[in-house]
Amino acid sequence: MGVLRAERVWVEAFTGLRMEQFGRLLRVVWERGGNGTLRGRPWSLSLAERVLIVAVYYRTNLTMRQRGPLFGVSSSTVCRVVQRLGPLLAIKPLSRPTGAADRLWIVGGTLIPVRDRQVGASSRNYRFSANVQVIVDAETRLVIATARPVPGTTADAHAWRASGLAEHCQDVTILGDGAYLNGQLVVPHRKRPRRPLLPGEEADNAAHGKVRARVEHVIGRMKNYKILRDCRQHGNGLHHAAQAVAHLHNLAIAS
Template sequence: MLVLFLLRQNPVQQAAAELFGVSQATVSRRWTALLPVVEKVLAGHVPDPAEVSAGRIVLVDGTLVTTWDWASEGTGLFSGKNRDTGFNLQVAATHAGDLPAVSAPVPGSRHDIHAWRQSTFPEAFAEREGIGDLGYTGSGLITPRRKPPGRKRSAGDKAANRSVRIFSAASPG
């Protein structure tokens, strides 16, 4: 139960130790010993992202999962956009709110398009339409249209952007 609690709630080990009435060292030992077992058991229950999203449009975005700055020099964890350290995770969701996939982490300094290309998402969602923000321009996802340098957006670009925004922000069902 301790390992599942750590996975679900992500507390610091000292807080988990106090809650479960054990030492932090015991929490660490249990985590190290049991996490591989839990991963092995759960691996058989992870659905295929392509199957879960079949016939649906997929909404994709990246998020920075913050981490403690162990040694920011040279780790690539510092995200200039977010002004914090962490890992970039790509998250795919259907309009109905299903979460078919979360990517493996890449350093937080990497842009969303890089994290997209490093993930399994391009192959997993190749057979369906996907929507992303401007960070996914050139990925094959439907993205808003950028404002041309030194010019105003055309009426067609504004209408296209409005459609993307409305669809990706609309509440399901």
């Protein structure tokens, strides 16, 4: 018997979503064509159970062999489900917001350990990691977008410019830390040799840091999904996982 049919509490414990939130996720996957069959072969699991398999994977980072017995299927079936539905759980593409002049977004980068040598690089966290840029709405704490991963040795400013996300944020005020100098973002005042910060600048930096910390809090909550602590996926696997986790995070904090 699948976990979904067994008991409601297991869905909430394994995914971090309430049942109504999981239902909204299920509708999104359905609308994106997730109920289609694979080469004419019907799935042995319902769409809800297949979406749950992917959500459980991102939440727990269990291996294919560990997840298979939970749903009474083989590890190869679990692998096919993740490959088929993983991209369909992605957050909606970034769009120009209404009332952009009054919006405040925050960008932050995080290092995610990966196994794929073509995606990651030996990084300052002493792991083989990839750099993922995340944009968060300062007021709602919702994730607006995540960029495609780049090697972990890439500086945040370069990763931001290479992501292409700046093109969609023309009319929005974007906050960043001191690593985003010369990136058309609002950054803290910089200390220079033999030139201490003025009292007003120190107050500005304190206020800036207090607001910018919200993106770090969001990234920390996203990493409750263990896939972002040690991603074993190759190719586009980390990109799909980061976008799906952003979607799951937004569902979890929505009222």
